[in-house]
Amino acid sequence: MGMFDTIKDKIYCPYCGKLSEENEYQTKDLSCSLDGWTISDIIQFVQPNIVNKITIYNECSNCKKWIEIVLDIKRNVKHFMGKK
Numbered sequence: 001m002g003m004f005d006t007i008k009d010k011i012y013c014p015y016c017g018k019l020s021e022e023n024e025y026q027t028k029d030l031s032c033s034l035d036g037w038t039i040s041d042i043i044q045f046v047q048p049n050i051v052n053k054i055t056i057y058n059e060c061s062n063c064k065k066w067i068e069i070v071l072d073i074k075r076n077v078k079h080f081m082g083k084k
């Protein structure tokens with residue numbers, strides 16, 4: 001029902017290369033009130049056997065493109081999704 005967590009991190013937009021000003025990304029893949037966590041926190045503390053992958057998203061404050069990032073907890077990598 002519209003619940004999500006807010007992830008705070010600095011991510012360079014894969015489209016325009018600028019650092020997103022808001023630095024806030026949302027995810028619905030965590031439901032444990034992890035508001036304000038960074039990507040490093042998630043990769044460090046989320047158990048890979050509980051959650052494998054987390055999708056976070058936001059709109060770029062510069063180019064307004066939709067940025068979607070999949071965090072692969074097990075392999076400790078970020079994948080930008082949807083880049084053409």
Ligand SMILES: [Zn+2]
Pocket residue numbers: 013014015016017018060061062063064065
């Ligand atoms: Zn951008």
